[in-house]
Amino acid sequence: MVTTDEKGPLTAKKKSVIIRSCDGDEFLVSESAAVLSTSLKKILEEKEDRLIHLSDIDNKTLAMVIAYLSTHADDGLSDDLKRSFDQEFVSGKEFDVLKYLVLATDTLQVTCLCYTVAKKMADIMKNKLVEWVRREFDIQNDYTPEAEAEIRRLDAWAWDDRQLEDD
Amino acid sequence: MRNWADLPDDLLNLILSKLFAKDRHVFSLVCRSWNTVAASSAYRYSPCLMYYHRSKHMWKLYQYNSFFYMSFTELEKAEICCSKYGWLLMRRYDNSLFFFDPFNNQRIELPCKLRNGYSTVSFFHPPTSPDCFIVGIDDTPDSGIEVILKICVLKHGEKEWDINIYRPRKRFLVSRGAPVLHGGLLYFSDVRGNVATFNMSKCDYCKPRLAIKFRCLRRRRLGNKIKEHYLFKINGEKAMFAVFVLHEERKVSMFRLLEPEMKWEPMQDIGDKVLYLSHVSSFGNTAYLKNMSNRIYFPKFHGDTTVFYSLNSGKYHSVDGDYSNNNSYGLQRLDLATWITPAPTPEFLTELLTWCPEVD
Numbered sequence: 001m002v003t004t005d006e007k008g009p010l011t012a013k014k015k016s017v018i019i020r021s022c023d024g025d026e027f028l029v030s031e032s033a034a035v036l037s038t039s040l041k042k043i044l045e046e047k048e049d050r051l052i053h054l055s056d057i058d059n060k061t062l063a064m065v066i067a068y069l070s071t072h073a074d075d076g077l078s079d080d081l082k083r084s085f086d087q088e089f090v091s092g093k094e095f096d097v098l099k100y101l102v103l104a105t106d107t108l109q110v111t112c113l114c115y116t117v118a119k120k121m122a123d124i125m126k127n128k129l130v131e132w133v134r135r136e137f138d139i140q141n142d143y144t145p146e147a148e149a150e151i152r153r154l155d156a157w158a159w160d161d162r163q164l165e166d167d
Numbered sequence: 168m169r170n171w172a173d174l175p176d177d178l179l180n181l182i183l184s185k186l187f188a189k190d191r192h193v194f195s196l197v198c199r200s201w202n203t204v205a206a207s208s209a210y211r212y213s214p215c216l217m218y219y220h221r222s223k224h225m226w227k228l229y230q231y232n233s234f235f236y237m238s239f240t241e242l243e244k245a246e247i248c249c250s251k252y253g254w255l256l257m258r259r260y261d262n263s264l265f266f267f268d269p270f271n272n273q274r275i276e277l278p279c280k281l282r283n284g285y286s287t288v289s290f291f292h293p294p295t296s297p298d299c300f301i302v303g304i305d306d307t308p309d310s311g312i313e314v315i316l317k318i319c320v321l322k323h324g325e326k327e328w329d330i331n332i333y334r335p336r337k338r339f340l341v342s343r344g345a346p347v348l349h350g351g352l353l354y355f356s357d358v359r360g361n362v363a364t365f366n367m368s369k370c371d372y373c374k375p376r377l378a379i380k381f382r383c384l385r386r387r388r389l390g391n392k393i394k395e396h397y398l399f400k401i402n403g404e405k406a407m408f409a410v411f412v413l414h415e416e417r418k419v420s421m422f423r424l425l426e427p428e429m430k431w432e433p434m435q436d437i438g439d440k441v442l443y444l445s446h447v448s449s450f451g452n453t454a455y456l457k458n459m460s461n462r463i464y465f466p467k468f469h470g471d472t473t474v475f476y477s478l479n480s481g482k483y484h485s486v487d488g489d490y491s492n493n494n495s496y497g498l499q500r501l502d503l504a505t506w507i508t509p510a511p512t513p514e515f516l517t518e519l520l521t522w523c524p525e526v527d
Contacts, residue, residue, distance in 0.1 A: 106178050118181035133194070138171055147199075
């Protein structure tokens with residue numbers, strides 16, 4: 001169940017933690033990677049337990065976050081390589097995937113990844129209609145028609161009614 | 168399952184910081200909790216640096232370190248003279264002038280032209296206000312060392328310039344820093360940091376309208392070294408201020424004007440204020456975010472990121488990344504950029520959008 005890619009006596013000395021997703025998959029992560037997440041770092045400082053259960057992150061999302069943490073914890077990689085990894089990391093990902101990724105990074109408090117993902121999400125949200133955002137996020141419109149009309153009227157730049165593409 | 172309407176505020180703010188104009192408007196419209204975040208966001212009414220990006224034929228707007236491209240057909244073949252209250256004063260290449268509010272797409276045409284060559288053209292009230300007037304200042308070097316100083320004023324509701332011509336007793340070459348209106352007087356500086364005041368009211372016959380004070384800088388040799396001039400007022404402060412950037416290492420010097428002696432008194436810091444400086448509009452505010460206090464934002468770039476000068480460290484720093492330097496060599500400076508603050512859509516009365524009813 002637990003897989004490891006650690007080999008040799010030197011790396012074997014490195015401490016590892018096991019992180020379990022909400023759907024039960026477990027991931028072995030080096031401690032140096034785990035502590036890049038402020039929340040994981042806190043948990044590790046508080047308890048001896050090497051098994052951390054995350055009740056609101058699914059395995060697909062967790063796998064992505066761990067890939068990110070491991071890359072950023074790798075001292076052998078230059079900052080430039082890490083930066084281009086970050087670019088690659090978010091490019092081509094669906095909005096649906098990014099949604100859960102940004103939540104996970106927020107829960108785990110991985111600031112730099114959260115920033116990268118939020119930026120990518122904003123890029124996708126550009127030129128979209130409000131109906132698109134509500135649908136993609138599954139948000140109910142809780143405005144009264146009067147309140148919505150008032151905001152449509154008041155907010156700056158509201159005049160700009162270029163044709164928005166809605167996909 | 169997560170309720171997306173209740174995303175953490177920090178996260179929503181992060182997304183919001185990358186959205187602008189129409190996209191920010193859409194964000195506010197999604198639901199009430201998102202609107203609450205947008206309405207209290209630091210991005211909402213914080214100044215943007217706006218300039219024309221020639222190769223892209225678009226206007227580029229910087230807010231913090233996010234940039235956005237917009238196109239305004241109204242602003243084609245025109246350059247920015249001045250900007251205040253969310254309005255731009257523009258001069259077309261044919262020398263006609265107009266006001267434009269890019270946030271609300273409103274335009275006010277001015278009835279007369281102003282030829283190119285004026286050092287500064289500025290205004291001090293919203294152009295919809297009857298108090299509004301436009302002032303152009305021009306200096307023509309005459310034979311020898313003399314300079315002819317021309318100050319022309321166009322008042323709201325008038326269709327012709329009131330032109331005033333002076334011959335200062337000493338050479339007074341007007342700096343490009345926009346003048347400041349302070350207590351009914353127009354303050355502007357020459358390239359050596361000397362200050363002239365022009366009384367906007369014609370009624371006061373006992374005093375000359377134009378008064379020039381020389382030797383305003385205590386260290387007189389400093390005057391020869393100034394490269395960039397910025398005059399401004401700070402919200403909540405009574406005095407007039409100046410920032411002079413020197414040739415030598417682009418050193419930044421800040422001053423407060425002592426009146427009535429008209430001397431520049433050096434200042435080291437501005438506490439919880441932040442300055443936004445450019446040739447066409449300069450102002451100081453209380454910093455909305457604490458970490459932005461005691462900083463000067465210039466229209467300067469390091470690569471793709473804007474640069475500010477920290478009065479705490481005495482250095483230029485990039486907003487994004489880890490650039491810092493005690494001089495600004497190698498930084499790109501934009502002369503025709505302006506700071507502009509997004510303003511909410513006011514209730515416009517159409518008649519306010521007319522400068523001079525007689526002409527239209």
